[in-house]
Amino acid sequence: MAQVQYAIGIDDxxxxxxxxxxxxxxxxxxxxxxxxxxxxxxxxxxxENLQRVGAFKFRGAYNALAQLSDEERARGVLAFSSGNHAQxxxxxxxxxxxxxxxxxxxxxxxxxxxxxxxxxxxVVLYDRYEVNRxxxxxxxxGETGATLIPPYDDPRIMAGQGTAALELLEEVxxxxxxxxxxxxxxxxxxxTVAATALRPGIRVYGVxxxxxxxxxxxxxxxxxxxxxxxxxxxxxxxxTSPGRLTFPLVRALAAGIVxxxxxxxxxxxxxxxxxxxxxxxxxxxxSLAAALFRKAEIxxxxxxxxxxGGNVDMERLATLIA
Amino acid sequence: MAQVQYAIGIDDxxxxxxxxxxxxxxxxxxxxxxxxxxxxxxxxxxxENLQRVGAFKFRGAYNALAQLSDEERARGVLAFSSGNHAQxxxxxxxxxxxxxxxxxxxxxxxxxxxxxxxxxxxVVLYDRYEVNRxxxxxxxxGETGATLIPPYDDPRIMAGQGTAALELLEEVxxxxxxxxxxxxxxxxxxxTVAATALRPGIRVYGVxxxxxxxxxxxxxxxxxxxxxxxxxxxxxxxxTSPGRLTFPLVRALAAGIVxxxxxxxxxxxxxxxxxxxxxxxxxxxxSLAAALFRKAEIxxxxxxxxxxGGNVDMERLATLIA
Numbered sequence: 114m115a116q117v118q119y120a121i122g123i124d125d126x127x128x129x130x131x132x133x134x135x136x137x138x139x140x141x142x143x144x145x146x147x148x149x150x151x152x153x154x155x156x157x158x159x160x161e162n163l164q165r166v167g168a169f170k171f172r173g174a175y176n177a178l179a180q181l182s183d184e185e186r187a188r189g190v191l192a193f194s195s196g197n198h199a200q201x202x203x204x205x206x207x208x209x210x211x212x213x214x215x216x217x218x219x220x221x222x223x224x225x226x227x228x229x230x231x232x233x234x235x236v237v238l239y240d241r242y243e244v245n246r247x248x249x250x251x252x253x254x255g256e257t258g259a260t261l262i263p264p265y266d267d268p269r270i271m272a273g274q275g276t277a278a279l280e281l282l283e284e285v286x287x288x289x290x291x292x293x294x295x296x297x298x299x300x301x302x303x304x305t306v307a308a309t310a311l312r313p314g315i316r317v318y319g320v321x322x323x324x325x326x327x328x329x330x331x332x333x334x335x336x337x338x339x340x341x342x343x344x345x346x347x348x349x350x351x352x353t354s355p356g357r358l359t360f361p362l363v364r365a366l367a368a369g370i371v372x373x374x375x376x377x378x379x380x381x382x383x384x385x386x387x388x389x390x391x392x393x394x395x396x397x398x399x400s401l402a403a404a405l406f407r408k409a410e411i412x413x414x415x416x417x418x419x420x421x422g423g424n425v426d427m428e429r430l431a432t433l434i435a
Numbered sequence: 436m437a438q439v440q441y442a443i444g445i446d447d448x449x450x451x452x453x454x455x456x457x458x459x460x461x462x463x464x465x466x467x468x469x470x471x472x473x474x475x476x477x478x479x480x481x482x483e484n485l486q487r488v489g490a491f492k493f494r495g496a497y498n499a500l501a502q503l504s505d506e507e508r509a510r511g512v513l514a515f516s517s518g519n520h521a522q523x524x525x526x527x528x529x530x531x532x533x534x535x536x537x538x539x540x541x542x543x544x545x546x547x548x549x550x551x552x553x554x555x556x557x558v559v560l561y562d563r564y565e566v567n568r569x570x571x572x573x574x575x576x577g578e579t580g581a582t583l584i585p586p587y588d589d590p591r592i593m594a595g596q597g598t599a600a601l602e603l604l605e606e607v608x609x610x611x612x613x614x615x616x617x618x619x620x621x622x623x624x625x626x627t628v629a630a631t632a633l634r635p636g637i638r639v640y641g642v643x644x645x646x647x648x649x650x651x652x653x654x655x656x657x658x659x660x661x662x663x664x665x666x667x668x669x670x671x672x673x674x675t676s677p678g679r680l681t682f683p684l685v686r687a688l689a690a691g692i693v694x695x696x697x698x699x700x701x702x703x704x705x706x707x708x709x710x711x712x713x714x715x716x717x718x719x720x721x722s723l724a725a726a727l728f729r730k731a732e733i734x735x736x737x738x739x740x741x742x743x744g745g746n747v748d749m750e751r752l753a754t755l756i757a
Contacts, residue, residue, distance in 0.1 A: 141463055143485075162712045163465075224709070383749055387546070390484045390714040390745035423712035427705055431757040434749045 119365070120358040123310035125272035126279050126303060129176040133276055136208065137172050140164050140277070142284050147388035152404045154411040157288065158385075159281040162393050162423025166228070168349075169277050169300055169421050170201030170264075176273030177262050178205045186211045191259040193217070193246040195351055196225035197422050198264040203232035214259060216250050222348065224426045241342065265299030266356035275303025281417050282311040289414040292400035294421045295319035295328050295370070296350040298359030304419060305367045316368035320403040322347045322375060328363075329370040331355050346375050346433070349396030349422060371408035378402050383434050385420070395433070397422040441687070442680040445632035447594035448601050448625060451498040455598055458530065459494050462486050462599070464606050469710035474726045476733040479610065480707075481603040484715050484745025488550070490671075491599050491622055491743050492523030492586075498595030499584050500527045508533045513581040515539070515568040517673055518547035519744050520586040525554035536581060538572050544670065546748045563664065587621030588678035597625025603739050604633040611736040614722035616743045617641035617650050617692070618672040620681025626741060627689045638690035642725040644669045644697060650685075651692045653677045668697050668755070671718030671744060693730035700724050705756050707742070717755070719744040 143158040161169040178190060189212035192202040199215040206213035213234040217226060218241035230236055239249045254261055263270060277300065282288065291308050295301040301319045308315050321328050325343030331354070339354040355363070373381075378395050381402035385391050393401070400418045404411060425433075465480040483491040500512060511534035514524040521537040528535035535556040539548060540563035552558055561571045576583055585592060599622065604610065613630050617623040623641045630637050643650050647665030653676070661676040677685070695703075700717050703724035707713050715723070722740045726733060747755075 160712075167710075167712060386714055386752075387749055388489075390482075390489060392708055392712040392714065427709055427756045430708075431753040435753040 119362040120268045121272045121275070121303065121306055123306055125268060126275035126307045129172070129272040130276045130279055132176050132179045133172055133273065136175055138164050139280055142281060143389060143391060145389040148384060148405065151384070152407065152411065152416070154404065154414050154416045156404055156416050156418050157281065157285045158401070158418045158420050159277055160391065161277055161419060161421050162391065162397055166197065166200035166204050167422055167424040168197035168201065168397070169274055170197040171204060172276050173270035173273030173299055174198065174201035174262060175205040175208070177267060177269035178209050178211060180269055181260060185260045189213065189257060189259040190262050191216070191250060191254050191257070192262045192264065193250045194264055195348060196221050197349060197424060199229045199234070200225060200232060202262050203229050203234035207233050214253055214257065216246060216253060222424070222426050222429070225424055265297030266358050268358065270299045271303045271359060273303065274300040275307040277419055278304035278307040279311070282308055285415065285417065286312065287415055288312060288315055288417045290409060290411050291315055291317045291417040292320050292403045293317065293419045294350065294396050294399045295321050296396065297352045298328070298356045298363055300419065300421060301367070302359040302362045305363055309366050316409065318368055318403065318409055319363060319370045320373060320399040321350055321370065322378060322399060323372045324375065325350050326372055327353060328355050329372055331360060332364060332370045335364065346378060347396040347399060349394065371403050373399050373402040373406065373408065377406050379433055381405055386434065391420070392423045392425065393420045394422045394425045441684040442590045443594045443597070443625065443628055445628055447590060448597035448629045451494070451594040452598045452601055454498055454501045455494055455595065458497060460486050461602055464603060465711060465713060467711040470706060470727065473706070474729065474733065474738070476726065476736050476738045478726055478738050478740050479603065479607045480723070480740045480742050481599055482713065483599055483741060483743050484713060484719055488519065488522035488526050489744055489746040490519035490523065490719070491596055492519040493526060494598050495592035495595030495621055496520065496523035496584060497527040497530070499589060499591035500531050500533060502591055503582060507582050511535065511579060511581040512584050513538070513572060513576050513579070514584045514586070515572045516586055517670060518543050519671060519746060521551045521556070522547060522554060524584050525551050525556035529555050536575055536579065538568060538575060544746070544748050544751070547746055587619030588680045590680065592621045593625045593681060595625065596622040597629040599741055600626035600629040601633070604630055607737065607739065608634065609737060610634060610637055610739045612731060612733050613637055613639045613739040614642050614725045615639065615741045616672065616718050616721045617643050618718065619674045620650070620678045620685055622741065622743060623689070624681040624684045627685055631688050638731065640690055640725065640731055641685060641692045642695060642721040643672055643692065644700060644721060645694045646697065647672050648694055649675060650677050651694055653682060654686060654692045657686065668700060669718040669721060671716060691731070693725050695721050695724040695728065695730065699728050701755055703727055708756065713742070714745045714747065715742045716744045716747045
């Protein structure tokens with residue numbers, strides 16, 4: 114059998130973990146009995162909502178920036194992001210002494226805009242229903258010579274995000290199933306590599322909302338499908354197509370893609386808050402929703418859940434839980 | 436100098452810790468940089484909102500019930516409580532195979548009523564503006580012969596609650612200040628004993644809301660003052676007087692009582708949720724409010740904060756953060 118080469122392997126994830134040691138938080142794995150009862154399984158919640166910047170995105174961003182040459186660092190970095198990637202790049206850049214410009218949509222949550230500026234990054238806004246964000250980014254790049262840090266389709270980003278699953282599997286080595294939220298696929302691809310390397314036979318599922326089912330469609334057709342910008346409460350999942358590098362890896366090594374409804378996401382957020390006292394953003398709670406509403410065979414099993422982020426405006430949260 | 440004898444000493448807290456090992460959660464100590472910046476100090480948040488039943492109350496309840504004789508266990512236990520003590524006793528009783536009856540006010544939060552029943556306890560309701568809860572409890576007690584488990588004024592309860600500070604000081608031995616929410620004083624007295632034993636010179640402050648300032652008044656007059664049932668968002672702090680056993684201990688060993696406003700509590704809850712992704716109930720966030728609004732000398736210091744509980748109805752939370 115021929116050896117297929119994917120964008121990253123477990124060695125890349127391990128190397129990323131070395132770079133992140135002492136910089137990223139080794140986030141806790143939470144156990145909430147009330148959620149176990151509802152799911153009919155033992156859930157191990159990897160709390161990336163407690164990661165620096167409130168989401169896993171810091172892992173990949175720092176792993177990418179830490180590998181830039183001195184010359185590249187001097188020219189600065191550039192990112193386009195609807196939120197958490199922006200904050201991840203902004204904080205990583207500050208820690209490494211690199212200038213950062215972030216291109217953000219005008220309708221990004223106010224908390225994410227403020228936090229990104231708070232980390233010292235320059236923010237450039239654009240209307241994402243009118244303009245292509247890559248075009249905006251390329252324009253800024255042409256002016257400054259800054260290095261573009263892609264949100265997911267980059268081996269350094271993928272490997273960095275995979276360290277979340279590496280930590281989880283090191284702490285709970287006998288997981289049967291792992292649910293991971295999927296937007297562009299950086300987190301899912303990295304976690305799939307790490308989990309399947311440490312635990313051959315583990316079933317890794319990507320989770321997205323029904324409204325933004327580009328991964329689910331792509332999985333069925335076995336090729337990358339493009340959809341319109343989805344209208345979903347999961348604002349971290351508004352990508353329109355799986356990544357060029359992330360998709361083939363996930364399609365080969367993961368067990369599948371499952372879909373959750375907007376209401377299931379809302380219920381998962383609410384239960385996590387009410388019973389677990391932990392705040393997840395909608396995208397970050399999709400994985401928990403998949404377990405609570407049993408979107409795969411999990412009865413009696415040990416199930417890893419990546420709670421990928423916790424950045425929600427309080428006004429918005431109030432309407433989501435009311 | 437004569438040795439003054441208080442209701443409990445550090446040995447009682449250590450013995451309680453032995454009983455609780457493997458039963459209560461050893462709760463995490465959270466660090467949230469954004470809160471440090473606001474407080475101008477290093478804050479170490481002891482997350483008792485992540486304790487079993489969502490509050491520190493499980494510690495004292497289990498410590499008390501575990502010391503009952505076989506005969507006492509056979510007759511069952513009884514508690515009166517506005518909420519978290521009820522859940523603590525109910526769960527401890529279930530774990531030890533003891534029947535529990537809980538006397539609760541009719542206006543207790545719905546989530547606390549449901550949770551108490553969910554742990555298998557029998558709930559008896561009474562109107563706390565009309566009837567004295569001790570009378571109701573004594574009536575039930577006369578019928579069943581059950582042992583009354585007081586909410587705070589009991590050495591076993593005080594020692595159990597003190598294990599929260601014992602764990603915190605073992606993990607962060609060089610704290611300068613400790614803020615502890617105070618209702619009846621079970622948590623404050625136990626934590627004061629533990630903290631001052633492990634760290635002589637530490638300044639321990641009890642925190643209550645301005646609306647329910649019975650401890651603050653009692654501290655000033657150096658005697659226990661009785662106030663009317665306070666109307667405050669901190670529903671875990673609706674006691675009307677310090678405890679007979681808890682007050683003298685706290686008055687002798689703690690550094691003082693500080694007051695926070697209703698709005699300061701709301702802001703602390705909101706910031707903890709927004710920046711720390713952790714849910715505290717209003718009473719549980721008073722200690723954080725004391726630090727954020729610098730109610731004592733904390734500039735540049737290492738400050739322990741007991742986040743005492745996280746049980747809030749979601750509907751109520753929505754109005755608190757909106």
